[in-house]
Amino acid sequence: MPGSFKLATWNVNSLNVRLAQVLDWLAEHEPDVLALQETKVPDDRFPLAELQAAGYHVAYSGQRAYNGVAILTREVTSDVSVGIPGFEDEQRRVIGATVRGVRIACLYVPNGQVVGSDKFEYKLGWLHAAREFLRAELAVHERLAVVGDFNIAPAERDVHDPRRWEGKVLFSDVERAAFAGLLDLGLSDAFRLFEQPAKVFSWWPYGKVGFPRNLGLRIDHVLVSSTLAGECRECRVDTRPRAHERPSDHAPVIAQFELQG
DNA sequence: ATGGCACGCCCTGCGTGA
Numbered sequence: 001m002p003g004s005f006k007l008a009t010w011n012v013n014s015l016n017v018r019l020a021q022v023l024d025w026l027a028e029h030e031p032d033v034l035a036l037q038e039t040k041v042p043d044d045r046f047p048l049a050e051l052q053a054a055g056y057h058v059a060y061s062g063q064r065a066y067n068g069v070a071i072l073t074r075e076v077t078s079d080v081s082v083g084i085p086g087f088e089d090e091q092r093r094v095i096g097a098t099v100r101g102v103r104i105a106c107l108y109v110p111n112g113q114v115v116g117s118d119k120f121e122y123k124l125g126w127l128h129a130a131r132e133f134l135r136a137e138l139a140v141h142e143r144l145a146v147v148g149d150f151n152i153a154p155a156e157r158d159v160h161d162p163r164r165w166e167g168k169v170l171f172s173d174v175e176r177a178a179f180a181g182l183l184d185l186g187l188s189d190a191f192r193l194f195e196q197p198a199k200v201f202s203w204w205p206y207g208k209v210g211f212p213r214n215l216g217l218r219i220d221h222v223l224v225s226s227t228l229a230g231e232c233r234e235c236r237v238d239t240r241p242r243a244h245e246r247p248s249d250h251a252p253v254i255a256q257f258e259l260q261g
Numbered sequence: 262a263t264g265g266c267a268c269g270c271c272c273t274g275c276g277t278g279a
């Protein structure tokens with residue numbers, strides 16, 4: 001399916017709270033794909049009609065209060081999958097779908113809370129399972145995009161103050177090694193395919209100073225297989241929604257491709 | 262400067278996020 005292809009990912013921190021912002025954003029940017037994380041809505045309360053009215057097909061897997069992922073597409077999808085095969089997980093963090101010959105894997109990687117905690121061990125085990133899953137996906141999909149909230153800042157330039165975050169959750173060595181392990185499968189960080197300004201982040205703490213002083217981290221990513229990397233023309237963070245009233249604490253990441261078919 | 266927000270929950274302070 002050759003032609004231009006715009007793919008975006010956004011942790012919305014409650015789809016119901018952010019629905020109007022998501023609809024506005026879709027109307028403005030008209031992405032072919034928008035992957036969402038932290039929808040925080042069970043499937044029987046998913047705002048399907050509103051998104052369909054905006055012209056999108058939707059695959060979703062959610063739960064009450066926490067987690068939840070979805071993939072919105074302008075064209076119909078095939079092969080929707082939920083979760084990681086063989087990895088038992090009650091938390092809804094993974095959904096996949098194929099559109100226009102591109103396989104999309106939408107991930108909401110666990111936060112980890114505190115290095116060394118039970119939740120941190122869960123994060124590492126989850127990342128290990130995700131790596132094996134993505135290895136298998138790469139073997140069967142020439143065009144694979146792994147997108148979402150990875151809850152890992154890959155490098156010092158992805159952290160506003162690396163010294164203060166050194167060894168902390170989201171920027172510990174073991175998490176960064178797990179992220180590097182994903183790249184080692186043959187994936188590229190689409191954002192780093194291009195020259196970028198300094199201090200570009202995708203998440204900032206809530207509060208009066210976090211976003212205004214750009215005290216953020218780049219933890220939301222678009223990882224692409226080698227074929228897609230060759231077709232990628234741009235990758236950027238759209239910081240504007242972070243300045244809205246009642247914003248998500250994350251901003252969307254957008255990648256533009258020219259699919260060669 | 263997440264001590265100092267914001268989410269859901271279903272009641273109000275708690276668990277969780279990042």
